Amino acid sequence: MARFNTRAAKASPKSAVTTNGRTLRTHEGGNGHERDARSELFLLAVSNLVSQNTFYETGDDRDDRFARLVRDLAVRDPEWTAGLLGWLRGEGNMRTASIVGAAEYVHARLTAGATGGPANRQVVDHVLQRPDEPGELLAYWMSRYGRAVPKPVKRGIADAVRRLYHPKALLKYDTAAKGYRFGDILNLVHASPDPDKPWQGELFRYALDRRHHPATAVPPAALPLLTARRELMALPVAERRAVVTSPGGAERLAAAGITWEALAGWLQGPMDKAAWEAVIPSMGVMALVRNLRNFDEAGVSDPVAERVAARISDPEQVARSRQFPFRYLAAYQHVPSLRWAYPLEQALGHSLANVPVLPGRTLVLVDRSGSMFWAASGAGSQLTRADAAAIFGTAVAVRAASADLVEFGSTSAGVAFRRGESVLKILERFGNLGGTDTAGAIRQHYRGHDRVVIVTDEQHAANRHGEPTDQVPADVPVYTWNLEGYRAGHGPSGSAHRHTFGGLSDAAFRMVPLLEAARDARWPWES
Incomplete structure (x- = not known):
């Protein structure tokens, strides 16, 4: 009689997250199963909002566990760990955890004298995907390991700087609220301009100048976005709202890189209907989603609202935004108007494709x-x-x-x-x-x-x-x-x-x- 080859026989495929056979207790006292180190790190990484407490663990405890696992696997299994960190920042869309992980990866490998596997420089470069992130990684490194920044970290940051620094990024992220300005980072890593970006040398020089000589720094003519911003900032406050309400106001604001976050400060007054309608065309999809309540409170017109609804529910825009599905639930729970319900439902569906x-x-x-x-x-x-x-x-x-x-x-x-x-x-x-x-x-x-x-x-x-x-x-x-x-x-x-x-x-x-x-x-x- 057949024991194995029966009609009920099924293949038993394997998957990545694996338990190791050892048992322990859950936080609720139930029988628990310990995972191998790679599986534990993966599950922690994809849910780790760095420095945030959870119900059963403090933020410090989770951060220590995360760093310990990264340091261990960076030496024992560098190919896998580098793959995790790159994926985590990319498709996984976990920003801070990937930056912390990259710093700990490099430090562990340098401390152990490890060679082979993905280059430390490459790992740093790959996790930096937004123009403010070189400063984030640098700030984390110095807060944890001091001001001596090793060459692989500097070179990885320099590679990212060449990819990420552009005029709009300077206006959005190089602010007085940052401990490490663009000029500070350039001074430290000595990034050379990308030869395929002839304007980047001028940008780097201006970033350094406005860091060290803010009162006299003047943007070069080769960077028209920065020149346009300077012209708008020079307008008397009493004349600024007229720009917003003028026929070409939206285009002029966009040409000067005036974001919705910056507009209220530039106007030095409330964000009323005209202000929102002028800046909405240049807003990103998730900025639109976060501000739906503000649009309703300001009385944004139905034609403008229809254009907003079309953009936030467009499947390509949703995919490009790489936002977690619960962001759309948050918006749905907080908007007062029903006109956003169906677009948010569509966006949520697209995010769960x-x-x-x-x-x-x-x-x-x-x-x-x-x-x-x-x-x-x-x-x-x-x-x-x-x-x-x-x-x-x-x-x-x-x-x-x-x-x-x-x-x-x-x-x-x-x-x-x-x-x-x-x-x-x-x-x-x-x-x-x-x-x-x-x-x-x-x-x-x-x-x-x-x-x-x-x-x-x-x-x-x-x-x-x-x-x-x-x-x-x-x-x-x-x-x-x-x-x-x-x-x-x-x-x-x-x-x-x-x-x-x-x-x-x-x-x-x-x-x-x-x-x-x-x-x-x-x-x-x-x-």
Whole structure:
């Protein structure tokens, strides 16, 4: 009689986030599974808002754990670690964690005298993707390791400076609020101008001049954006609002690089309807999303609002903005006008473009326990990990061929929805359910589904029925989406139909179709 080659036989593909077989306790006292160092660092990195506290860990503890893991793997596994850091700043869209990681990577390798693997200079260059980030990395390095900056760091920053410094960047980011100005960075790293940018030498000279001689620095004629800004700044305050209301006002503001943040200060007065309508054409998509409430309060006209709505809901613009889906939820929760509801719904959908359409029957469980109600996007935010979990879980359920959507905490309950219904409306039906009985929720709601998706921080409480993933037959895939990156997971991962993903974007769900096609799923930057 055949033991293995039966009709029920299924391939057991492997995935990247892997447990190592050792057990420990979750913060809630449940049985936990320790991950290998690469998996722990990946999950921590994609959820690590540097210096931000979480429910179970202080910001300092998380930062120390992150730095320790980077330093260890930078020496033991430099190829993988460099790949993580580059992906983290790029597709992962985690800015500060990647900058901190690059600094720790270089310091660890220099301290250990490590050679081979990706060049330290290259790793620094790759994580710097915005013109203010060379200053960020430099400030972090000096605050942690002193004023002696090694050559690989200087050269990596110099490479980034050549890529990133342009006239508009100077106006936007080279401000008195920065500890390290563009001129300071140029003095330190001695970046030579890019030969393909004939204007960059003049820009560098002006950045140095305005740093050391601000009262007499004059922008060169080769940089018309800076000249136009100087002319506008020279206008008497009483004449400035007339520029805003003139027929060519919007174009003149754009030509001088006047951003919405700078406009109120330049006007030295309120941002009224005319001011907003003049600057809206030159605003980026996420700046528009953040200011929808301000547009309503100022009384922006319907034709202008229609153009704003078209831009924020354009799929190409959403993709280019690389913003996390919960940014659109934040805007939806804070705008007073219903005219933004549908564009924000469309934008949220575009931001979740990688969530697959799953065949068969899917059970989706969304963690709404107390530990999930922690700000997900930095200080002052009202958005929580619970919000992020609800967004992703709902998106999976709405797109699946057939799905049961469940919220759980100390208790659990189904969340009603209809196919094609607004994700933003469904989110309003979720609540706060206290403790974390993950195993109990699975036992109550699993009814022969083809797969189980759990969106959680994995910090489950002990349950007399055992571990959460044990409640599902061994041949049924369980996909855990981890949103917090704590050390212990709620079940084994990496093989045998048990897989863990991480982060606040939908990129990880690209792996689900690979796994269900019996193909191994590698790290995102390797696939």
